Amino acid sequence: MVQEDEGRVLVFSYDYEAESDFEVVSQLETSTTVRLLQTTDEETVPEISQPDDYTGHIIRYESESGPLAPTTLLFVRDGSISAGESGMLGGDASMFSSQLNLLTTSVE
Template sequence: MVQDDDGQVLVFTYNYEAGESFDVVSQLETGTTVSILQTADGETVPEISQPDEYTGHVVRYSTDDGPQAPSILLFTRDQSYSSGDSASLGEDAQMFSSQLNLISTSIE
């Protein structure tokens, strides 16, 4: 899997597992990604003024025995991944949007 230009992905804070490997299950529809990256009122947040520039992915953490449930969401900007791709989340993360509860981390 190749990282996006700035090497960062977004995940919800409650789904972040530092250094965990994951497998990409599928991509989200653009409209679904836009809805998720907006507030409940349909407004954008300062950190994401153009949510349609992001691609949402459904991923599952994996072990030697294969993918594990539950699925989580991962967002990239200007990059998309295909079903079956795999990578690991970075060891370090920082708050990206407290309003949406998203953190930014690298993928390895």
């Protein structure tokens, strides 16, 4: 995985599963990522002045018995993760943007 900012990523709070393994399904188009990281009025939030600095990914949580449904989204700043790569979300998360309902957490 290639990224800066000490392995921190963004996830929507309602999709966050602490210490869960995941696999990257695919990367989102830049325009889709930008729309997701803006308000419904297409405005930026103070925490994300440049949404195109982020790369959006579709991920699927996994267990020992295989993939779990549904898929969810993960955002990486100044980097990306390739389809098929896997990782684990950290057990610590903090609110990154309450307006977008995004948490920041570590990834290993």
